[in-house]
Amino acid sequence: MSRDEDTGIESAVISLAGGSRKRITLNTHSIQQKTQATQVVYELSEALGSLLGDYILPTIESLYALTVEKHSTDIRYSAALSLSKLFSALLEVIRSGRLSATTANVSEIFHKSLLYLMEALKNEPDHAARFAQAEAIRDLLDAVYLSGVEEVDGNRKQGYVIPTFPETLTKQIVSFLLMECAECLIRRNKVQESIAGNEALDQEDKLQQQEERVEEEDEVLTVLIDIFGHLIKLHQDPSSSGNSFMGVFDQTIAPAFSTYLSADQPISMQRMICCLLDDVIEFGGDASFKYIPSILPVYLMNSQSEDHLLKQCCMYGLAMMVYKAPQTLLSTQIVTSSSSSNASNYIAPMVSCFVTTILHPEAFEEDNIGITENAVFGLVNFLTNPIYRDELQTSVAQHFPLLDIYGLVLKKLPLKSDAVEVKITTIGLCSLIESNDPLLFTKHPVNHEFVFVPEILRIFGDVLSHNQSSGKGAVEASPLSITAVGDVNNNNSILPAVTQQRMLMILSQFQQAQMISKGKVQEFPLHVQSVLRHYCQ
Amino acid sequence: MDADVTFEYILPACARIAKAIKHDFLQYLPLIYPPLLAGANQEIQFSFEDADDDEKVGEVRRTMNVLFTTSELKFEFLTDVS
Numbered sequence: 001m002s003r004d005e006d007t008g009i010e011s012a013v014i015s016l017a018g019g020s021r022k023r024i025t026l027n028t029h030s031i032q033q034k035t036q037a038t039q040v041v042y043e044l045s046e047a048l049g050s051l052l053g054d055y056i057l058p059t060i061e062s063l064y065a066l067t068v069e070k071h072s073t074d075i076r077y078s079a080a081l082s083l084s085k086l087f088s089a090l091l092e093v094i095r096s097g098r099l100s101a102t103t104a105n106v107s108e109i110f111h112k113s114l115l116y117l118m119e120a121l122k123n124e125p126d127h128a129a130r131f132a133q134a135e136a137i138r139d140l141l142d143a144v145y146l147s148g149v150e151e152v153d154g155n156r157k158q159g160y161v162i163p164t165f166p167e168t169l170t171k172q173i174v175s176f177l178l179m180e181c182a183e184c185l186i187r188r189n190k191v192q193e194s195i196a197g198n199e200a201l202d203q204e205d206k207l208q209q210q211e212e213r214v215e216e217e218d219e220v221l222t223v224l225i226d227i228f229g230h231l232i233k234l235h236q237d238p239s240s241s242g243n244s245f246m247g248v249f250d251q252t253i254a255p256a257f258s259t260y261l262s263a264d265q266p267i268s269m270q271r272m273i274c275c276l277l278d279d280v281i282e283f284g285g286d287a288s289f290k291y292i293p294s295i296l297p298v299y300l301m302n303s304q305s306e307d308h309l310l311k312q313c314c315m316y317g318l319a320m321m322v323y324k325a326p327q328t329l330l331s332t333q334i335v336t337s338s339s340s341s342n343a344s345n346y347i348a349p350m351v352s353c354f355v356t357t358i359l360h361p362e363a364f365e366e367d368n369i370g371i372t373e374n375a376v377f378g379l380v381n382f383l384t385n386p387i388y389r390d391e392l393q394t395s396v397a398q399h400f401p402l403l404d405i406y407g408l409v410l411k412k413l414p415l416k417s418d419a420v421e422v423k424i425t426t427i428g429l430c431s432l433i434e435s436n437d438p439l440l441f442t443k444h445p446v447n448h449e450f451v452f453v454p455e456i457l458r459i460f461g462d463v464l465s466h467n468q469s470s471g472k473g474a475v476e477a478s479p480l481s482i483t484a485v486g487d488v489n490n491n492n493s494i495l496p497a498v499t500q501q502r503m504l505m506i507l508s509q510f511q512q513a514q515m516i517s518k519g520k521v522q523e524f525p526l527h528v529q530s531v532l533r534h535y536c537q
Numbered sequence: 538m539d540a541d542v543t544f545e546y547i548l549p550a551c552a553r554i555a556k557a558i559k560h561d562f563l564q565y566l567p568l569i570y571p572p573l574l575a576g577a578n579q580e581i582q583f584s585f586e587d588a589d590d591d592e593k594v595g596e597v598r599r600t601m602n603v604l605f606t607t608s609e610l611k612f613e614f615l616t617d618v619s
Contacts, residue, residue, distance in 0.1 A: 013588045021588040030581045036544040037576035043552035044573075051563060055570055062578050071581050 031072050038066055038078040045085040050092035060086050060109060067116045067133070073126040080120060080132045083113055084139035091147045091161045101161050110162050111169060113140055118176050127216045134180075134223040141230035152427060152496050154420040155283070158238035165234055173231065174248055178256055181224050188217040218268045225272045228253055229279030236283055246287035249280065254291075261298055267307050274302065274310060278317040281324055289328040292321055296332060296346055303353050312370045315357065318350055319378030323424060326387045347388065348395045354378045355400055358408060369417060376412045377421045379405060384428030386435075406439055410455040414463045422494055426463055429456070430502045453510065454520040460503050461528035464535070466494055504535060511536050544576055 011025045041059060044052065052059070063086070066079035087109065093099045094106060101107075114137065121133040148156030191213040195206050228249070235245035257276065260269040277295055280288045295317065302314040321329055332345055357375035362368055382388050383406065392402055413429070415421045432440050433456065442451045495503075510516050521532050551569050555562040 009582060013592045021592070023584075023586055023588040023592060025582065025584045025586075027582040030579050033540065033544045033576045034579060034581065036548065037573055040544075040548040040552045040573055041577060043549070044555055047552060047556035048559065048562070051560060052566070053563075055566060058574065062574055066577060069581075071583065 026071070031075075034066075034069070035072055035074045035078075038075045038082065042078045042082040042085070045082045045089065048089075049085070050089040050096070052086070052089060053093065053098065056086050056090050056093065057104065057109075060090070060113070064112060064116045067120045068123075073129050076120055076124065077126075077129040077132045080117060080129070080136040083117065084136035084143070087113055087140055088143035088146075091143050094161050095147055107162050107164070110140065110144065111166075114169070114173065118173070121180060122176070127220070131216075131220050131223065134220050134227070138223050138227045138230060141227060141234060145230060145233050150496065152423065152498055154423040155236075156233075157236045160234070170231065170235075170245070170248065173227075174252060177224055177227055178252060181221060181256070184217050184221045184224065188214055188221075191217065214268075218272075222268075222272050222275075225257070225276050229276055229283075232279050233283045236285065241285040243283065243285040243287060246280075246284050249284065250287075261295070263298075263301065267305075267310055270302070271307070271310050271313060274299070274313045274317060278313055278320060281317055282320045289325045292325055292328050293332045296321065296329075300346070300349060300353055303357065308367050308371065312374060315354075315371050315374035315378070318353065319374050319381060319421075322350065322378050322381035322385075322388075326385055330387070330391065344395060345391070347382075347391045348399065350378065351382060351392070351396045351400060351405070354382075355405065355408065358412060372412070373415045373417045373421060376409060376415060377418075377425060379409045380413070380425045380428050383409060384432050403439055403442060406442075406452060410452055410459065413455075413459045414466075416466075419494055422463065423496070423499065426495060426499055426503070429459065430499065430506060433506050434502070449517070450515060453515050454517070454523075457507075457510070457516060457521065457532060458524050458528055460507060461524060461531040463495065464500070464503065465527045465531045507532075507535050540576075543572060548573055548576075 009025060009027045009029075011023060013021055013023050015021050041063070045059075050056075060083065063079050063083045066075050067083060069075040069079065090099075090104060090106065090109065094101050094104060117133050117137045117140070121130060121137070124130040124133060144160050144162045145156055147159075147161040149159035150156050192210055195210045195213070232243060232245050232249065235243050237243060253276075257273050259265070260273045261277075263270070277291065280291060281295075299314040299318050302310050303318065305311045305314070329347065329350075330345055334344055334346060334349070354375040357363065358372055358379070360368070360372075363372040382392060392405075396402070396405075413425060415425055440452055440456075443449065444451050507516075516532075516536055521529055524532070548569060551562075551565065555565075
């Protein structure tokens with residue numbers, strides 16, 4: 001073995017099977033510098049994002065080759081993460097108007113980045129790098145989705161900085177992802193077999209090793225399957241409830257994964273598939289509703305699962321079905337072995353599932369908050385869509401009086417964990433108020449005061465005070481930073497301007513009708529009182 | 538300045554400072570970007586060829602395994618070096 005200290009070139013002679021001898025020469029010094037430089041590129045991308053401005057394009061250009069750098073895992077790892085960060089930063093620069101999409105040639109950058117990352121992932125022997133590359137592909141698609149124009153319910157169907165998603169590219173990505181998923185599953189099975197067959201290990205070690213290595217494969221698989229969800233999001237028809245990706249989903253993705261929905265499959269696999277199906281229901285449009293009759297009973301069963309994450313994603317899926325597919329829910333009959341003469345739909349079991357979840361003694365423990373909020377979201381969707389009203393007043397009211405459900409739901413609002421849920425529940429509540437819903441404006445039989453108006457005021461005050469969003473799925477509390485009336489168009493607001501205006505209008509009407517009791521307001525938390533005082537002087 | 542110091546200490550320190558001071562760091566980007574991209578883009582010299590008759594088989598350090606786990610070479614080295 002030799003080393004040249006000046007150039008950093010190291011050389012070694014090795015013997016290969018069959019007796020041949022080879023000399024390997026490598027500039028390890030260059031690899032080290034390249035690795036450190038790529039790591040710094042990543043840290044700068046994360047630290048400065050779109051502030052990097054003019055440096056973004058030349059850096060992206062350098063990163064392509066680094067994502068497939070064959071001599072170092074560390075370089076490929078950092079390059080993949082940097083590429084998605086910088087692409088996201090580039091879209092931010094374009095959206096802010098500092099650069100035009102055409103000048104930046106952003107479509108070409110998007111395609112090129114995807115192709116390089118897929119190439120890197122295809123050949124990657126290292127688990128950590130594979131995970132980073134899969135995440136980078138997912139983050140590229142997410143950046144495109146987030147560059148779209150946000151609608152009132154938080155969905156983004158149009159206005160993406162990348163205007164077109166060529167069909168050939170979609171097909172290429174899908175077949176690549178299916179192949180990668182299959183390889184993950186093969187590796188997963190091999191790990192289980194090889195450890196089970198290793199007699200040198202005792203049972204406890206075997207289980208631990210198996211768990212760790214299967215978890216590694218599951219991590220990658222989760223991201224790969226999540227990418228399918230992102231493709232569904234990006235193929236929504238902006239002018240209708242169609243989705244051009246659903247044909248591909250029906251033909252290739254659904255058949256490949258449907259077996260993993262079953263209760264006898266590993267929990268991690270069930271979780272991944274349920275998350276994917278949640279995306280299908282949320283973004284797949286009308287063509288996705290045909291899956292509801294087969295998913296619904298499984299989701300209801302999973303709502304009793306011991307696994308928090310599985311329970312949470314199934315609860316979200318159920319709530320989304322209520323929001324997106326009312327006609328399908330009303331017409332989906334419970335299949336029983338007996339005669340179907342008394343056939344009923346799933347509305348009552350779904351309401352029961354949501355109510356039971358919310359009333360659970362541990363409903364608001366940290367691990368359960370996401371599950372409980374999804375259940376509240378489901379009930380709000382039932383209450384705020386008039387199409388369900390007959391069903392709620394007949395089959396459901398026998399078990400759960402509607403007025404009790406109103407009280408239960410309003411006590412748990414506003415939601416805090418998921419930005420989309422906050423938007424949709426607030427819109428629903430506004431609609432219910434604007435339609436003068438008789439149950440919402442129930443009067444107390446003795447003092448004749450409106451029973452739920454104080455709750456509405458508290459909810460509005462709380463929502464209006466939480467005006468900072470910290471990205472997808474999170475609502476950061478900033479109790480004393482009040483959205484002034486003039487700031488209704490504030491881009492950082494969790495709620496779109498149009499929803500805020502509706503809320504302010506309602507508050508104003510309440511004030512004119514003298515429905516706001518100062519005594520009640522004084523019982524609210526301080527940040528809610530401040531907001532209400534600000535708007536209702 | 539010694540390139541090793543630049544890549545091992547100066548540039549990572551700059552990245553941490555950038556994280557702390559954000560916008561105020563932009564004025565320094567013209568100074569750090571040229572060496573940074575030059576470092577990231579440099580060619581890596583590598584060869585894999587028949588050894589001369591007088592060259593003896595040397596000890597291959599374990600670290601070599603890491604360096605050569607590439608798609609191109611992983612099979613040869615992971616099976617034969619160990």
